[in-house]
Amino acid sequence: MSIDLKRPEYVPGHGLLVGKSVLITAAAGAGIGVAAAKKAIEEGCRAIVISDIHEGRLQASVEALKAETGLAAVWGQVCNVAEEEQVQALIDFAEDRLQGVDVLINNAGLGTSCALIDMQDAEWHKVIDVTLTGTMRMTRHMLRVMKARGKGGAIVNNASVLGWRAQKEQAHYAAAKAGVMALTRCSALEAAEINVRINAVAPSLVLHPMLRKSAPEALLEQLEAKEAFGRAAEAWEVANVMIFLASDYASYMTGEILPVSSQQA
Numbered sequence: 001m002s003i004d005l006k007r008p009e010y011v012p013g014h015g016l017l018v019g020k021s022v023l024i025t026a027a028a029g030a031g032i033g034v035a036a037a038k039k040a041i042e043e044g045c046r047a048i049v050i051s052d053i054h055e056g057r058l059q060a061s062v063e064a065l066k067a068e069t070g071l072a073a074v075w076g077q078v079c080n081v082a083e084e085e086q087v088q089a090l091i092d093f094a095e096d097r098l099q100g101v102d103v104l105i106n107n108a109g110l111g112t113s114c115a116l117i118d119m120q121d122a123e124w125h126k127v128i129d130v131t132l133t134g135t136m137r138m139t140r141h142m143l144r145v146m147k148a149r150g151k152g153g154a155i156v157n158n159a160s161v162l163g164w165r166a167q168k169e170q171a172h173y174a175a176a177k178a179g180v181m182a183l184t185r186c187s188a189l190e191a192a193e194i195n196v197r198i199n200a201v202a203p204s205l206v207l208h209p210m211l212r213k214s215a216p217e218a219l220l221e222q223l224e225a226k227e228a229f230g231r232a233a234e235a236w237e238v239a240n241v242m243i244f245l246a247s248d249y250a251s252y253m254t255g256e257i258l259p260v261s262s263q264q265a
């Protein structure tokens with residue numbers, strides 16, 4: 001039976017992360033982070049820590065993951081990736097609960113829409129700080145800890161096709177995501193020396209319910225029309241690629257950016 005590209009069926013787990021432990025940031029929304037957490041469990045990970053800036057949603061996500069998957073080894077820890085102390089505390093918490101983090105998924109990223117001539121420094125800095133510097137902070141501390149432990153690991157960052165392509169009112173977000181791509185490539189070179197692989201996904205469009213509520217309908221229709229499949233990706237379709245990059249199937253990949261997109265330009 002072939003896959004219907006307009007209405008794909010959810011792909012069940014294939015054991016890609018059996019025996020591994022996983023830490024994911026920004027995993028309490030309705031989007032890619034929580035989808036990646038569910039996938040990691042379905043792919044057999046032995047334990048997982050999810051994190052988010054939003055405490056209420058985080059606890060709800062922990063309970064939902066436990067109930068849906070039956071895995072008891074699920075923990076939540078609040079973390080604003082823009083705060084160095086919280087980043088260090090998160091990684092130390094995860095190291096302790098998971099008895100070593102094998103896989104880190106840096107999912108946190110923040111976007112707004114603003115024309116450059118109206119851009120205030122505060123808005124520019126906020127988007128860069130969460131999206132780019134937050135990914136750097138998480139990677140830096142994780143590598144220090146992985147180096148000390150000496151067992152290697154894998155890190156998957158969440159970039160965006162906007163790191164390559166242009167869109168009006170997205171100069172700050174696109175610059176941050178281009179930065180995530182450069183960070184991925186450069187940090188991967190250094191991390192290879194300690195047996196850590198670092199790759200990124202670059203999704204084009206994932207319209208989960210929270211985004212559908214917050215963005216103008218006309219813009220969403222315009223963005224969906226740019227996709228060859230005529231639709232946005234499901235969050236789990238991006239999560240599938242993240243899990244592949246985190247798994248040993250991607251053992252000869254590092255510093256790579258994989259688009260998860262049906263756009264051609």
Ligand SMILES: NC(=O)c1ccc[n+]([C@@H]2O[C@H](COP(=O)([O-])OP(=O)(O)OC[C@H]3O[C@@H](n4cnc5c(N)ncnc54)[C@H](O)[C@@H]3O)[C@@H](O)[C@H]2O)c1
Pocket residue numbers: 025026027028029030031032033034051052053054079080081082107108109110111130158159160161202203204205206207208210211235
């Ligand atoms: N949705 C898309 O179309 C799309 C496309 C390309 C890339 N991305 C990237 O995917 C990632 C997830 O996006 P999503 O659309 O699935 O979002 P999502 O709905 O999963 O929400 C993002 C989560 O980030 C959390 N968050 C916000 N600021 C934070 C901070 N400072 N520290 C920690 N957590 C914070 C929010 O509380 C929320 O739970 C982001 O990096 C985004 O840039 C999304």
